[in-house]
Amino acid sequence: MFSRNVGxxxxxxxxxxxxxxxxxxxxxxxxxxxxxxxxxxxxxATGVMSSCLLYRLFGFSTHR
Structure with missing residues (x-):
């Protein structure tokens, strides 16, 4: 459902x-x-889901 973008x-x-x-x-x-x-x-919530909407909007990711 959510792609991980939080490392x-x-x-x-x-x-x-x-x-x-x-x-x-x-x-x-x-x-x-x-x-x-x-x-x-x-x-x-963003820590539990490992997904951040603002990161997604700006194309940023700390996940490897």
Whole structure:
């Protein structure tokens, strides 16, 4: 379905950053702009799927 265009190091960074942002959503329930942590869904999803729409649009790939 999706062609892989996210390499292993890029994927690991996306997974870690996405998980950290989502953890912030749950760790700081009183933060005024807490919903901004939900942006972590994007790098987490692209890391899990190993496919990035922006990479595809610009013809870029970190996958070997």
């Amino acid at each position: 292993p190091i890029d994927r690991l960074l996306r997974l870690v950053i996405g998980a950290a942002l989502l953890a912030g959503f749950f760790l700081y329930p009183e933060a005024p702009y807490r919903w901004l942590f939900l942006i972590g869904i994007v790098p987490l």
